Amino acid sequence: MMSPTSPTPPPRxxxxxxxxxxxxxxxxxxxxxxxxxHIAFSSFAHLARTAERGLFDFFFLAExxxxxxxxxxxxDLDVVGRPESLTVLSALAAVTERLGLAATVSATFNEPxxxxxxxxxxxxxxxxxxxxxxxxTSDAFxxxxxxxxxxxDRADRYTRAxxxxxxxxxxxxxxxxxxxxxxxxxxGEHFAVHGEFTVPRSPQGHPVVIQAGDSPEGREFAAxxxxxxxxxxxxxxxxxxxxxxxxxxxxxxxxxxxxxKIMPGVTFVLGDTAAEAQEHAAEIRRRQVSPxxxxxxxxxxxxxxxxxxxxxxxxxxIDPDPHGELAQGRVRIADPKAVADKWRALSRAKGLSxxxxxxxxxxxxxxxGTAQDVAAQMDAFVQTDAADGFILVxxxxxxxLDPFVDRVVPLLQERGVFRTEYSGATLxxxxxxxxxxxxxxxxxxx
Amino acid sequence: MSAPRPPLRLAVALDAPPGSGAxxxxxxxxxxxxxxxxxxxxxxxxxxxxxxxxPGLDAPAxxxxxxPATDHIGLVPTVTTTHTEPFHVSxxxxxxxxxxRGRAGWAVAVSTTEADAAxxxxxxxxxxxxxxxxxxxxxxxxxRLWDSWEDDAEIRDRAGGxxxxxxxxxxxxxxxxxxxxxxxxxxxxxxxxxxxTLVDVPPAAGPAGVPGAGETTxxxxxxxxxxxxxxxxxxxxxxxxxQTAGAARAELRARARALGRDPDLLLVLASLPVELAGxxxxxxxxxxxxxxHAAGAAxxxxxxxxxxxxxxxxxxxxxxxxxxxxxxxxxxxxGGTLRDHLGLPRPASRYAPAxxxx
Ligand SMILES: Cc1cc2nc3c(=O)[nH]c(=O)nc-3n(C[C@H](O)[C@H](O)[C@H](O)COP(=O)(O)O)c2cc1C
Numbered sequence: 156m157m158s159p160t161s162p163t164p165p166p167r168x169x170x171x172x173x174x175x176x177x178x179x180x181x182x183x184x185x186x187x188x189x190x191x192x193h194i195a196f197s198s199f200a201h202l203a204r205t206a207e208r209g210l211f212d213f214f215f216l217a218e219x220x221x222x223x224x225x226x227x228x229x230x231d232l233d234v235v236g237r238p239e240s241l242t243v244l245s246a247l248a249a250v251t252e253r254l255g256l257a258a259t260v261s262a263t264f265n266e267p268x269x270x271x272x273x274x275x276x277x278x279x280x281x282x283x284x285x286x287x288x289x290x291x292t293s294d295a296f297x298x299x300x301x302x303x304x305x306x307x308d309r310a311d312r313y314t315r316a317x318x319x320x321x322x323x324x325x326x327x328x329x330x331x332x333x334x335x336x337x338x339x340x341x342x343g344e345h346f347a348v349h350g351e352f353t354v355p356r357s358p359q360g361h362p363v364v365i366q367a368g369d370s371p372e373g374r375e376f377a378a379x380x381x382x383x384x385x386x387x388x389x390x391x392x393x394x395x396x397x398x399x400x401x402x403x404x405x406x407x408x409x410x411x412x413x414x415x416k417i418m419p420g421v422t423f424v425l426g427d428t429a430a431e432a433q434e435h436a437a438e439i440r441r442r443q444v445s446p447x448x449x450x451x452x453x454x455x456x457x458x459x460x461x462x463x464x465x466x467x468x469x470x471x472x473i474d475p476d477p478h479g480e481l482a483q484g485r486v487r488i489a490d491p492k493a494v495a496d497k498w499r500a501l502s503r504a505k506g507l508s509x510x511x512x513x514x515x516x517x518x519x520x521x522x523x524g525t526a527q528d529v530a531a532q533m534d535a536f537v538q539t540d541a542a543d544g545f546i547l548v549x550x551x552x553x554x555x556l557d558p559f560v561d562r563v564v565p566l567l568q569e570r571g572v573f574r575t576e577y578s579g580a581t582l583x584x585x586x587x588x589x590x591x592x593x594x595x596x597x598x599x600x601x
Numbered sequence: 602m603s604a605p606r607p608p609l610r611l612a613v614a615l616d617a618p619p620g621s622g623a624x625x626x627x628x629x630x631x632x633x634x635x636x637x638x639x640x641x642x643x644x645x646x647x648x649x650x651x652x653x654x655x656p657g658l659d660a661p662a663x664x665x666x667x668x669p670a671t672d673h674i675g676l677v678p679t680v681t682t683t684h685t686e687p688f689h690v691s692x693x694x695x696x697x698x699x700x701x702r703g704r705a706g707w708a709v710a711v712s713t714t715e716a717d718a719a720x721x722x723x724x725x726x727x728x729x730x731x732x733x734x735x736x737x738x739x740x741x742x743x744x745r746l747w748d749s750w751e752d753d754a755e756i757r758d759r760a761g762g763x764x765x766x767x768x769x770x771x772x773x774x775x776x777x778x779x780x781x782x783x784x785x786x787x788x789x790x791x792x793x794x795x796x797x798t799l800v801d802v803p804p805a806a807g808p809a810g811v812p813g814a815g816e817t818t819x820x821x822x823x824x825x826x827x828x829x830x831x832x833x834x835x836x837x838x839x840x841x842x843x844q845t846a847g848a849a850r851a852e853l854r855a856r857a858r859a860l861g862r863d864p865d866l867l868l869v870l871a872s873l874p875v876e877l878a879g880x881x882x883x884x885x886x887x888x889x890x891x892x893x894h895a896a897g898a899a900x901x902x903x904x905x906x907x908x909x910x911x912x913x914x915x916x917x918x919x920x921x922x923x924x925x926x927x928x929x930x931x932x933x934x935x936g937g938t939l940r941d942h943l944g945l946p947r948p949a950s951r952y953a954p955a956x957x958x959x
Contacts, residue, residue: 185764236787354656448762
């Protein structure tokens with residue numbers, strides 16, 4: 156699809172692409188007739204192979220260590236259940252050759268030695284394609300599944316995560332350049348460990364570190380320690396502000412802007428015409444917000460049982476209960492009254508029902524249009540420093556990525572902003588990240 | 602009822618024995634080649650040992666990498682329970698079962714050394730008897746978590762908007778002596794229902810106890826046998842002669858029966874070191890295995906080659922065909938899962954009948 160005769164444009168920022176396996180939230184449309192298994196290995200293999208066919212940087216798996224609950228019962232409206240990330244990725248290493256393999260793994264409910272060993276193992280087994288999305292969890296609800304329990308103070312979540320990553324790097328650095336293990340010893344606020352790491356330095360030196368978290372502490376942690384940020388800021392303006400903020404933090408750690416890639420999670424809908432794409436997008440949103448979902452979304456804001464309300468009727472007049480705690484395992488809404496007022500105003504102004512209001516206010520897809528439109532929008536997004544690339548979240552398993560790879564990737568290649576072949580074997584090389592310097596066996600990076 | 606004599610179960614260790622001096626393999630291809638060779642011999646499963654202190658890659662990850670590169674062979678990594686979260690043990694093994702389409706198991710093991718404890722820095726080393734008792738609790742909760750989703754929990758009720766029937770998901774609310782787990786699992790029930798649980802049992806102490814073996818060893822060995830009798834689908838016994846193996850088998854079966862289990866659901870395999878110098882050795886091994894089997898010493902064998910690459914080739918080309926000639930190995934495979942290979946039924950979720958009864 157490359158046109159070698161087109162005039163050479165000035166060098167343009169290259170786009171990085173990742174594929175997110177459809178998640179356990181209502182972005183994923185399980186009720187679609189084309190929706191396949193969310194647990195069979197064949198679904199994971201299909202999506203990963205599609206991403207590799209599209210020359211993507213990496214394939215991404217999220218994690219949740221406790222099934223969500225709503226009103227004291229297991230949440231049942233979305234996909235529920237998924238496999239354990241590192242084990243699936245080890246298996247995917249057998250059916251892909253170049254694609255990066257990124258696992259989300261909690262820094263709260265794991266220990267550095269064990270996780271560093273599992274990640275180094277994946278890096279060896281995949282020939283240098285492992286990545287770790289470091290997430291933090293502090294809720295006691297999730298802690299009920301673990302020995303460790305849920306004691307971790309919210310303020311400590313990033314100090315533990317930062318020390319965790321630093322400790323892992325000490326382990327990854329503990330073998331000498333000529334392949335001899337050296338003893339390590341780490342003593343810090345959260346971990347006191349010593350011994351010998353039993354896995355040699357892996358092909359990437361250190362697996363790629365991804366961070367997903369948005370608070371100032373989260374951004375600072377990313378600036379100090381991550382190679383990639385997975386963010387929810389998918390709008391152009393918010394994206395540019397986030398990008399400038401995070402890149403601005405790097406110098407303090409002796410790092411250059413290119414050392415940390417910013418990749419928002421985005422959705423897309425394609426059509427043969429712009430109108431067709433819009434129609435298709437509206438239909439997907441209708442499927443994403445079932446009548447049951449609409450009431451649930453409302454209950455998450457109001458914090459009280461609203462099951463008596465008609466999803467096709469008007470919004471409740473009562474105000475949210477600021478202390479209501481119906482949902483477990485989800486991020487809390489900061490100011491429920493403000494959200495409720497905004498939704499009621501919208502509903503009144505446009506004459507929308509509960510369900511129509513929720514459809515209107517939640518989850519408009521990030522990129523909608525013809526393949527040409529979407530390629531152009533994405534390119535502009537990256538060239539104007541709203542992102543370095545995207546983590547694409549398809550709404551359908553396992554075929555949701557195919558249209559993008561078949562139709563949009565060739566256009567990005569034509570624009571000269573996306574690779575036409577893998578130039579290296581490791582994920583670090585796809586992302587243009589340098590091999591990490593080996594420290595002397597004490598302490599992590601500066 | 603007198604059933605036809607069950608086939609001799611056959612498994613092999615992929616790791617070279619400790620202290621063999623063989624280079625430690627870190628590349629996937631090494632393990633894929635060995636597992637494929639075992640698969641060519643239609644063995645039931647391969648094991649891969651692990652501990653935090655042994656040089657080498659994480660065993661469950663290695664066998665997950667092997668899974669898509671093989672079609673039939675069972676995959677049984679060692680997983681230690683002393684420092685790993687029970688919840689993680691459960692999800693990793695369930696996932697190995699998903700990626701292998703029902704060929705996973707796990708060998709329960711513990712960490713007893715201060716050196717292992719120092720790698721984690723969370724708890725001091727504890728006596729073997731204590732960590733084995735805890736391992737039994739871990740095996741228990743792991744199986745409960747596998748059962749915590751009933752098989753038909755995913756309903757995709759489009760009209761009702763419900764992906765699962767939440768009445769078929771269960772909190773396990775397990776409280777052990779050192780941990781508690783609420784559940785349910787985050788992984789749907791794996792293809793085998795419960796992946797195969799294996800316990801490597803130390804040699805039987807004998808009625809009078811082994812001279813020189815202190816009381817502590819005796820107590821800890823009893824703790825291992827207790828875990829095997831209560832939770833294992835497959836127990837490995839290390840024995841030098843068929844009498845010892847047979848006695849260990851009888852004891853484990855009796856203990857399982859006393860615990861209310863059907864002893865036929867606990868397979869006892871004699872775990873033997875093998876070192877084959879040539880085809881005649883391979884045929885001789887088939888003779889020996891056949892004789893032990895006929896004497897009721899074991900339900901089958903777990904072979905630990907001195908040199909996995911060399912010995913596996915001789916096993917597959919010499920020992921297995923000879924066993925087949927004696928009618929001890931089936932010519933074909935009855936099904937696709939490890940449980941199918943072993944002749945173990947797929948268990949129903951323990952939580953399912955409670956609902957049907959209410
Ligand atoms: C884009 C994005 C993706 C995330 N994915 C996960 C995930 O898969 N699993 C998880 O436990 N937490 C996930 N998190 C939660 C973060 O780890 C963190 O707990 C949360 O954002 C709160 O931290 P903060 O206050 O810094 O934002 C994600 C967060 C973001 C922003």
